[in-house]
Amino acid sequence: xxxxxxxxxxxTGEGWRTGGIGVPYIQGYLSRDxxxxxxxxxxxxxxxxxxxxxxxxxxxxxxxxxIPLADxxxxxxxxxxxxxxxxxxxxxxxGKRWEVDEFQGANAGLVLAEIELSREDEPFALPPWVxxxxxxDPRYSNVRLAREPFTTWSGK
Numbered sequence: 001x002x003x004x005x006x007x008x009x010x011x012t013g014e015g016w017r018t019g020g021i022g023v024p025y026i027q028g029y030l031s032r033d034x035x036x037x038x039x040x041x042x043x044x045x046x047x048x049x050x051x052x053x054x055x056x057x058x059x060x061x062x063x064x065x066x067i068p069l070a071d072x073x074x075x076x077x078x079x080x081x082x083x084x085x086x087x088x089x090x091x092x093x094x095g096k097r098w099e100v101d102e103f104q105g106a107n108a109g110l111v112l113a114e115i116e117l118s119r120e121d122e123p124f125a126l127p128p129w130v131x132x133x134x135x136x137d138p139r140y141s142n143v144r145l146a147r148e149p150f151t152t153w154s155g156k
Contacts, residue, residue, distance in 0.1 A: 028079030
């Protein structure tokens with residue numbers, strides 16, 4: 001079974017901006033059921049359909065498949081609720097690849113960094129631009145940000 005093991009952090013500095021060129025992402029949800037989230041994502045000129053199972057700790061089943069861009073554009077119109085827009089920049093630090101998401105639209109002002117691991121207890125170095133870990137906080141999941149955007153939170 002394919003698994004995603006991911007840790008997520010708030011970004012507190014600008015040092016990540018030395019990474020590569022950011023790629024625009026737009027993603028929406030065909031199913032938001034926590035046992036079977038189905039996401040369609042456009043990442044620049046590529047597109048993917050992803051199915052994710054329930055998260056346990058920082059691990060969950062994940063299946064991702066490339067799809068034709070035209071199909072993704074059509075599927076995004078079928079999504080349940082608003083989409084999430086962000087610019088993703090990949091940054092290498094400490095021998096690991098970090099993905100920094102600078103959110104746009106209703107989630108503007110939120111910047112998150114994610115790192116995918118091969119096991120939950122895998123050691124890694126934290127970049128100086130990474131702040132509080134939010135891996136266990138469901139408010140920072142993309143599926144939740146689509147429904148409850150960052151700009152609507154009180155007491156951020």
